[in-house]
Amino acid sequence: MADPVIKSYEPHHESRSAAVTESRPVQLLLMAVAFAFLAIFLLLPLIIVFHEALAKGFGAYTESLSNPDTRSAIRLTLLVAAIAVPLNVVFGISAAWAIAKFEFKGKAFLTTLIDLPFSVSPVISGLVYVLLFGAQGLFGEWLRAHGIQILFAVPGIVLATVFVTFPFVARELIPLMQEQGNGDEEAALSLGANGWQTFWYVTLPNVKWGLLYGVLLCNARSMGEFGAVSVVSGHIRGLTNTMPLHVEILYNEYNAVGAFAVASLLAGLALVTLVLKTLLEMRYGAEIAATRGH
Amino acid sequence: MEVRVANVRKEFDRFPALHDVSLDIKSGELIALLGPSGSGKTTLLRLIAGLERPTRGKIFFGQEDASHRSIQERNVGFVFQHYALFRHMTVADNIGFGLKVRHGPSRPPAAEIRRRASELLDLVQLSGLEKRYPAQLSGGQRQRVALARAMAIEPKVLLLDEPFGALDAQVRRELRRWLREIHDRTGHTTVFVTHDQEEALELADRVVVMSQGRIEQVGSADEIYDTPNSPFVYSFIGESSTLPVKVEDGEIWIADRPIGLSAPHAPSGEAVLYFRPHDVELLDGCSGCIAGTVAASRRVAGTRRVELEIGGERQRVEIELPVDHPAAQKSRVAFRPRRWKLFPAA
Numbered sequence: 001m002a003d004p005v006i007k008s009y010e011p012h013h014e015s016r017s018a019a020v021t022e023s024r025p026v027q028l029l030l031m032a033v034a035f036a037f038l039a040i041f042l043l044l045p046l047i048i049v050f051h052e053a054l055a056k057g058f059g060a061y062t063e064s065l066s067n068p069d070t071r072s073a074i075r076l077t078l079l080v081a082a083i084a085v086p087l088n089v090v091f092g093i094s095a096a097w098a099i100a101k102f103e104f105k106g107k108a109f110l111t112t113l114i115d116l117p118f119s120v121s122p123v124i125s126g127l128v129y130v131l132l133f134g135a136q137g138l139f140g141e142w143l144r145a146h147g148i149q150i151l152f153a154v155p156g157i158v159l160a161t162v163f164v165t166f167p168f169v170a171r172e173l174i175p176l177m178q179e180q181g182n183g184d185e186e187a188a189l190s191l192g193a194n195g196w197q198t199f200w201y202v203t204l205p206n207v208k209w210g211l212l213y214g215v216l217l218c219n220a221r222s223m224g225e226f227g228a229v230s231v232v233s234g235h236i237r238g239l240t241n242t243m244p245l246h247v248e249i250l251y252n253e254y255n256a257v258g259a260f261a262v263a264s265l266l267a268g269l270a271l272v273t274l275v276l277k278t279l280l281e282m283r284y285g286a287e288i289a290a291t292r293g294h
Numbered sequence: 295m296e297v298r299v300a301n302v303r304k305e306f307d308r309f310p311a312l313h314d315v316s317l318d319i320k321s322g323e324l325i326a327l328l329g330p331s332g333s334g335k336t337t338l339l340r341l342i343a344g345l346e347r348p349t350r351g352k353i354f355f356g357q358e359d360a361s362h363r364s365i366q367e368r369n370v371g372f373v374f375q376h377y378a379l380f381r382h383m384t385v386a387d388n389i390g391f392g393l394k395v396r397h398g399p400s401r402p403p404a405a406e407i408r409r410r411a412s413e414l415l416d417l418v419q420l421s422g423l424e425k426r427y428p429a430q431l432s433g434g435q436r437q438r439v440a441l442a443r444a445m446a447i448e449p450k451v452l453l454l455d456e457p458f459g460a461l462d463a464q465v466r467r468e469l470r471r472w473l474r475e476i477h478d479r480t481g482h483t484t485v486f487v488t489h490d491q492e493e494a495l496e497l498a499d500r501v502v503v504m505s506q507g508r509i510e511q512v513g514s515a516d517e518i519y520d521t522p523n524s525p526f527v528y529s530f531i532g533e534s535s536t537l538p539v540k541v542e543d544g545e546i547w548i549a550d551r552p553i554g555l556s557a558p559h560a561p562s563g564e565a566v567l568y569f570r571p572h573d574v575e576l577l578d579g580c581s582g583c584i585a586g587t588v589a590a591s592r593r594v595a596g597t598r599r600v601e602l603e604i605g606g607e608r609q610r611v612e613i614e615l616p617v618d619h620p621a622a623q624k625s626r627v628a629f630r631p632r633r634w635k636l637f638p639a640a
Binding site for chain 1 (some may be wrong): 366369371388
């Protein structure tokens, strides 16, 4: 899995001297390779998604989207994102604050743990919950005795999604907060602000672009997560199917238009995320660069 | 507001940054904490502010023990080394921040906060820059905004951490004079940290010289320069030259020759002679003097620095001569320090 928190590449044209600039043909070749790669592996699939979705006309497209099972999948996906993203914002800010602003035992361990979901296959992330909450799982009996359904229900899907997406906000904020240090907070305290005011007026504005960035990525991932959710969802139509799972079901039923119509929504989400991210960078590029210091 | 630091010790992870430091700061005084990096001067300042808690000892504000008061309760104005201005707030909002975060009736209305901010901007000579952001200001201007922000809360004590450290020499000198003026006008008890002795000696009423977590000497600029009480202060403040000497019956000797200086109260034995390179008397003959062969001679601005090799052990010592002094042309120079001090050999 690619590391989604890699910082956007910032060219430094002015710092490059003529001596290290490649010759024109080499430049062209490099650009051609990059563009060809993007076209084949990114652009082409995207076009195909929309092409297939609209293969039988716009009517069939909207019709397959208004299918009740599809609607329920969309609703569930939105619900899961609406729970997972705020949770991860709270967790991300707390973790970043703890790691960046003070020293404690187990800090390195916590930092490593935050990266865990990136290094673990999403299927394993899902299986962990099966082992914990499944019928034969650690808490399975207790849960059944109390009539609590976690697996094959919304709570399980939310848990799996939170697990998979929790590094996004934290990883975005930690380097940012570490870079900024404690100076501004100390200044606010010395001026009489209490902890909450310091956070609200000083810390949060200092990291807001990084936070927004993290939220965008976190949201995109929580809506698009397949592996972990697939393991815990149980694939009950109209109940525990999220959009990515629904795409698979429809596709396996040879309902290409339906599958690609839902896929086009996910692709659309990805595009919107990309556009928002680019807009943010354009509009607030200087400010983002100033606060992140990369 | 008087500030009294009483037997304060501060450890970071068991590593002592300050050992048993005591200091009385008088009300309205402008005081400098001067020392090399690692001397504990910033730690002492942060302890006074309440940004750190002492491991042992107490800090009094007036008669009141403030050791366990939080920084908010201490009401100190702190100017940070890199200013720590809030980058997303305008200059006016930065200055008004301390008033805005107050609670209840002590919080002035918005219009009053704006008025206070403008007033303070006048005081720091930056009127008209209310709407600017910190990124749009020069280093010197940021420094002034940081000071205005600290003064907005009407602090009992003003604390400045290396206030001019990040500025270039010219701006630094200008701001130094300006800070003195502000201090004289407002009368705040002010403590600032610096590693620049010129800054400390020029600006402060009293200078606290620190080294390795201890206070070496406290005194006016003249006292510190003219009567340093330790080898550290002698060599840290101003230029100094040293020579290993021997004391016998109150007379000072270098190798087998007396140099014409007497120290009647010094114990006999090995010692080190300290003197200022410019504060020497050049002699023609040499019966009772320090004589040496010129090893190097450099012209530095208005003076000539001559390095001499003294005695059989080839001790090198530096003295300063007027540029046009004939002695600079000779290969052998004899002199005697006018003012000097003996410290026991380490």
